[in-house]
Amino acid sequence: MQQRRSLAGRPSGTDGSDFSYRMVVDSRYQRVAQGRSRLRALILIQAVVQLVAALPLILSVWKGEAVHALSALSLAIGIFSLLVGELGRRRSRAGLLRVYLVASSVSIVVSVACVFKSNLTFENAQNWEAKKLELLQGSRVFLGSVLQVVVIKTVISLIHNMSPPKRAS
Numbered sequence: 001m002q003q004r005r006s007l008a009g010r011p012s013g014t015d016g017s018d019f020s021y022r023m024v025v026d027s028r029y030q031r032v033a034q035g036r037s038r039l040r041a042l043i044l045i046q047a048v049v050q051l052v053a054a055l056p057l058i059l060s061v062w063k064g065e066a067v068h069a070l071s072a073l074s075l076a077i078g079i080f081s082l083l084v085g086e087l088g089r090r091r092s093r094a095g096l097l098r099v100y101l102v103a104s105s106v107s108i109v110v111s112v113a114c115v116f117k118s119n120l121t122f123e124n125a126q127n128w129e130a131k132k133l134e135l136l137q138g139s140r141v142f143l144g145s146v147l148q149v150v151v152i153k154t155v156i157s158l159i160h161n162m163s164p165p166k167r168a169s
Helices: 027-063 069-091 094-118 125-162
Strands: none
Touching: 027 069, 027 125, 069 094, 094 125
16 A cells, blocks of 8 residues: 655654654764765775875886885775775774774874885975975875874764663663
């Protein structure tokens, strides 16, 4: 039997007095849905940051120069973390989200180490052309670090809301 919808949006045959019997979604599930959508946007931004990280590596391979091992390691860990994070977000798996959190944090730490190893200074203004990629790399790492703080907060909140509520004993 098919129920018709009225123009007011209320199903036919009800006057609204059955409101107390209708199910209400727990706010925890609403917070999980909001956290998952927020995490989707953050993963997308992190993917753009990883794409920017890949540019100097692609350019150095294209020019036939040596590839920085720390940059390649950071990029590989970052891409792995994005894949695991997206899988954990889609399936609402707390374990995968924890792996994503650790892997993306390690990727940022390795990126910071790479920037410190490159010894980014602005002493020589004549060598500005050579410093452009290093400046881009430093800016990317700074943006990635700030983004990682937001990701950590979001993922911890999401995992907390996905966990079943603790019962009082």
